[in-house]
Structures are given as structure tokens and as C-alpha cells.
Amino acid sequence: MSNFIVLMSDEHNPLYSSVFGHPFVQTPNMERLAQQGTVYRNAYCPSPLxxxxxxxxxxxxxxxxxxAYSNCNVNLPNHFPSYGKVLKEQGVHSVHIGKTHVYAQPEELDFSEIHLAKKGKQPGDINFRRKPLAIRTNAADRAFGFGVKEDAFEGDLKVMNTALQWLEQTAPGLDQPWSLTINLMNPHFPQWNTEEFWNLYPQGEDLPRYGSEQESADHPYARDLRDHFETDLFTEAQIRGLRRGYLGNVTFIDRQIGRLLDALAESGQAEMTNLVYTSDHGEMLGKFGQWWKCSLYEDSVRIPVFAAGPDFKAGIVVDTPVDLHDVQASIFYATGANRPVDWAGQPLQEIASFDPNRVVFSEYHGHGTRSGAYMIRKGEWKLIYYMEAPHQLFNLKEDPDELSNVYAEYPDKANELEAELRKVCSPEEENQRAHHFQQEQLEWLESNGLLKSAN
Known part of the structure; x- marks a missing residue:
């Protein structure tokens, strides 16, 4: 048995790392982690929000x-036990530090220890109405969120310092296996940097290679998101500034990975502790005229998964698709705990380097789109199945940037991936269920004077 650390950032598109070949972003500690362990090159989030x-x-x-379809936290079912509770009940000391932002309040998650988890204030994000589509008032003002702030990283540094202190002072005294989850907010927007990190990337003030002129930018759901966030109003100067700030925030996260690797090595715990770096979702960063997440396109739904430690071989690249459920399953594998059989995912430690038949699933029912959508990734193929718009099929080996929808050209492949989707759920039933649940949330918000009726 071994211990397990998950370091989770927020909104990191893995393509913005030197591990994935970005030409100038500085992520030497992500490279260090990759060299010491395994890179899962095709990793996805369960939902891009x-x-x-x-x-x-x-x-x-x-x-x-x-x-938990959106970032609204009103009337969410909260009876699902957390992995921290399940681990704790089996003698694994489970620790959570930093952001939770989940279906239940931090104290209800019942980890062995939980620190610096802010209590989620109700009602959360109320701009999730989809029929008619909510347009965020003055959403384009978000585009001013970049530049220099000397306190830009204070929150994350507090979380990281607390985690390192726990590793130094508490972990050595435990006589049981433990798991530690560290949650950092960067590189989530706004893209504020300290002066040091801002000055690293004058060359980062570039423009997206593929913008709103592309066919994929004009898909109805892409148009919905661009309208919802008013991203077509962003100026060129704002686009350049946001992209520059994002790189600084990614490098800040990389520094924290370095601090964690150093702490494990210096304390002698590296040989008995696995470390996975990941994120909750990606970031479009202007591609196809879209920003932030909420899309099932690659830049939004992809995440980094770099794993090192006694369970992971050094210098290995895994092409088989994986997701965050697999990361969570890895904690149970390493610590020797039994994971509920009806939970999604498989331990990363058991996944072959190349399995063309493994399927990864993601879905989106949140703000900014008219209805639900689902993603299936299998081998080099990816299906995005939309409830109220044309479906998309991409061959990611030939078209990694998703510029050409080949759904009509490959009906057999589209049907194969749709069949895989239907093994996971009925898209029609789950879409209807989501709309019904969100309508109840909207009615609750309206009855409590928190939202004006759309009628």
C-alpha cells in the first residue's frame, strides 16, 4: 500500500504546457513529473464546468x-458519500485542502480532515436558464480581467503552504495510509499575475490560431456560448492580454508542483507516495471565438493527468483515453481500500498504454447552451451528440483541432459511438431529467425573489 496526493488546479488546458509541446510556456516541473512518471495524453473531465x-x-x-448540472447549488441531492468518507471508513486518513465547490457543503463530505474549503453560498450561479437562453448582463466586462496584481496568488499560496505544512508535520506521524487532495484556483480566470509572472510572457500576447471564422465556431451550441458570454465583443487587446495572463498563471501552478515534489523528496516520503497532477476542466482561450469552458470541444474538456510514484513507471506515455473518475479510482488502488462497485472509473494503474476499445464519456447540461450534449471518445474518434443541434464526429488523429465535422461521411462510426453513449445513459431521458430539475431550481429562485421570471 502507498499514499496518494492529487494536486488539482482549475481550468488548465494541458495543451498549454511544455509536456504537450507548447513552444514557450515554462512548465519545467510538469516535465519533471512526467519524466519521473506517466503521462496520460488523452485525459478528460466528466463535465466541462x-x-x-x-x-x-x-x-x-x-x-x-x-x-449537479450547473454551478447553481440550490436543492441539490447531497446524499452521495464522498470518496473521502468511504476511504476514512476503511482506515485511510483522507485530507482535503482548498476549494470543494461540489454537491454538498464541506463538512458534509466527511473527510478525515478538511481545510480552507469555503462554504458555498446559495444560490451560486443563477444564470443557467436555457430556454430562453440566459445572456449574462455585461458579461463582456470579464475581458478586462488580466494584468498585474501583487496579491494575485495569495489564496493559492495559503492553500499550498497549508498542504506542505501538513506533509511536514502530520503525515509522518500517521500509522495508516493517507490521501491528500490539494485544490488550487489558478489558472482559472481572471488572468491576474504578479509582476514576476506577467513579465515572463510578452510573447504570449498572441491570437488564437483558429478563431470565429472556423466552421466549428458557428455550430449552434458554439454560437450559444459566444452569445451567453458576449465573447464576440472582446477586443483584440483584451484577447491578447487574457492569453498572456493565462500563461503566467500556468507557470505559477508549475512552481507549486515543484514545491510539492521537493517537499516529498526532502521528507523521504516520495518512495511511498504517489502524486497526480490534474485539473477539473480545460479552457478554450479564444479558440473558435469561445472562452473558458462549457464546451465539449477538446480545449475545454481535456485535462492534464501526470502521475508519478511507486505505482507509476517512469517515462511512460499512455494514449488510452482516461478521465477524472480513473484518477479517483487510483486513490483506492494505491491505499488498498475497496471502492464501491457502482462508481465510474478504473485505476490508472490498471489501464493499458494503448487500448483502442476503451470509452470515455463526458456531458454538459450547464449554462450557455440551449440543451444537453454528450461526448464519447473511443480510439482516435470522438462523437459530440447534441440534443438540439447537428451532431459532430471528429477523427482526432487526422484533425486534432476539430476543424472538420465528418459525421455525415462516417455513419457507421457515428452509430458505433452513439451505441457506446447509450450504454452509459439514455441521452433523451437524461436531457429531459436535467431540464425538469433545472426548471424546479428556477422556480425556487423566482419564488424566493432571487430571479425574475422569464415569462
């Missing part, structure tokens, strides 16, 4: 099971 993705990770359940 904070609360749904994190709720799935914490509960071991699909987003449609937990019904």
Missing part, C-alpha cells in the same frame, strides 16, 4: 446521477 466536474470526482458518480 467546475461544480459538475468536481461533484463527479468527489462522488464517483456521473454528473447526470448526481444532478
Amino acid at each position: 467546475c461544480s459538475p466536474s468536481r461533484s463527479a470526482f468527489v462522488s464517483g458518480r456521473r454528473v447526470h446521477e448526481v444532478q
Whole structure:
């Protein structure tokens, strides 16, 4: 048995790392982690939005099971036990430090220890109405969120310092296996840097290679998101500044990975402790005219998964698709605990380097799109199945940037991936269930004077 650390950032698109070949972003500690362990090159989130993705990770359940469809936290079912509780009940000391943002309040998650987890204030994000589509008032003002702030990283540094202190002072005295989950907010927008990190990337003020002129930018769901966030109003200067700030925030996260690796090595705990770096979802960063997440396109739904420690071989690259459920399953594998059999995922430690038949599933029912959507990744193929728009099929080996929808050209492949989707859930039933649940949330908000009726 061994210990397990998950370091989870927020909104990190793995393509913005030197591990994935970015030409100038500085992520030497991600490279260091990759060299010491295994890179999972095709890793995905359960849903490209904070609360749904994190709720799935914490509960071991699909987003449609937990019904944490958006970042609104009103009337969410909260009876799902967390992995921290299940581990604790089996003698594994489970620790959570930093952001939770899940289906239940921090104290209800019942980890052995939980620190610096802010209590989620109700009602959370109320801009999730989909029919008619909510347009965020003055959403384009978000584009001013970049530049220099000397306190830009104070929150994350507090979390990281607390985690390192726990490793130094508490972990050595435990006589049982332990898990530690550390949650950092960066590189989530806004893209504020300290002066040191801002000055690293004058060359980062570039423009997306593929913008709103692309066919994929004009898909109805992409148009919905661009309208919802008013991203077509962003100026060129704002686009350049946001992209520059994002790189600084990624490098800040990389520094924290380095601090954690150093602490494990210096304390002698590295040989008995696994470490996985990951994120809750990606970031579009202007590709196809879209920003942030909420899309099932690669830049939004992909995440980094770099794993090192006694369970992971050094210098290995795994091409088989994986997801956050697999990361969570790895904690149970390492610590020797039994994981509920009905939870999604398989330990990373058991996944072959290349399995063309393994399927990964993601879904989105949140703000900014008219209806539900589902993703299936299998081998080099990816299906995005939309409830109220044309479906998309991409061959990611030939078209990694998703520029050409080949759904009509490969009907057999599209049908094969749709069949895989239907093994996970009925897209029609789950879409209807999500709309019904969200309508109840909206009615609650309206009855409590928190939201004006759309009628």
C-alpha cells in the first residue's frame, strides 16, 4: 500500500504546457513529473464546468446521477458519500485542502480532515436558464480581467503552504495510509499575475490560431456560448492580454508542483507516495471565438493527468483515453481500500498504454447552451451528440483541432459511438431529467425573489 496526493488546479488546458509541446510556456516541473512518471495524453473531465466536474470526482458518480448540472447549488441531492468518507471508513486518513465547490457543503463530505474549503453560498450561479437562453448582463466586462496584481496568488499560496505544512508535520506521524487532495484556483480566470509572472510572457500576447471564422465556431451550441458570454465583443487587446495572463498563471501552478515534489523528496516520503497532477476542466482561450469552458470541444474538456510514484513507471506515455473518475479510482488502488462497485472509473494503474476499445464519456447540461450534449471518445474518434443541434464526429488523429465535422461521411462510426453513449445513459431521458430539475431550481429562485421570471 502507498499514499496518494492529487494536486488539482482549475481550468488548465494541458495543451498549454511544455509536456504537450507548447513552444514557450515554462512548465519545467510538469516535465519533471512526467519524466519521473506517466503521462496520460488523452485525459478528460466528466463535465466541462467546475461544480459538475468536481461533484463527479468527489462522488464517483456521473454528473447526470448526481444532478449537479450547473454551478447553481440550490436543492441539490447531497446524499452521495464522498470518496473521502468511504476511504476514512476503511482506515485511510483522507485530507482535503482548498476549494470543494461540489454537491454538498464541506463538512458534509466527511473527510478525515478538511481545510480552507469555503462554504458555498446559495444560490451560486443563477444564470443557467436555457430556454430562453440566459445572456449574462455585461458579461463582456470579464475581458478586462488580466494584468498585474501583487496579491494575485495569495489564496493559492495559503492553500499550498497549508498542504506542505501538513506533509511536514502530520503525515509522518500517521500509522495508516493517507490521501491528500490539494485544490488550487489558478489558472482559472481572471488572468491576474504578479509582476514576476506577467513579465515572463510578452510573447504570449498572441491570437488564437483558429478563431470565429472556423466552421466549428458557428455550430449552434458554439454560437450559444459566444452569445451567453458576449465573447464576440472582446477586443483584440483584451484577447491578447487574457492569453498572456493565462500563461503566467500556468507557470505559477508549475512552481507549486515543484514545491510539492521537493517537499516529498526532502521528507523521504516520495518512495511511498504517489502524486497526480490534474485539473477539473480545460479552457478554450479564444479558440473558435469561445472562452473558458462549457464546451465539449477538446480545449475545454481535456485535462492534464501526470502521475508519478511507486505505482507509476517512469517515462511512460499512455494514449488510452482516461478521465477524472480513473484518477479517483487510483486513490483506492494505491491505499488498498475497496471502492464501491457502482462508481465510474478504473485505476490508472490498471489501464493499458494503448487500448483502442476503451470509452470515455463526458456531458454538459450547464449554462450557455440551449440543451444537453454528450461526448464519447473511443480510439482516435470522438462523437459530440447534441440534443438540439447537428451532431459532430471528429477523427482526432487526422484533425486534432476539430476543424472538420465528418459525421455525415462516417455513419457507421457515428452509430458505433452513439451505441457506446447509450450504454452509459439514455441521452433523451437524461436531457429531459436535467431540464425538469433545472426548471424546479428556477422556480425556487423566482419564488424566493432571487430571479425574475422569464415569462
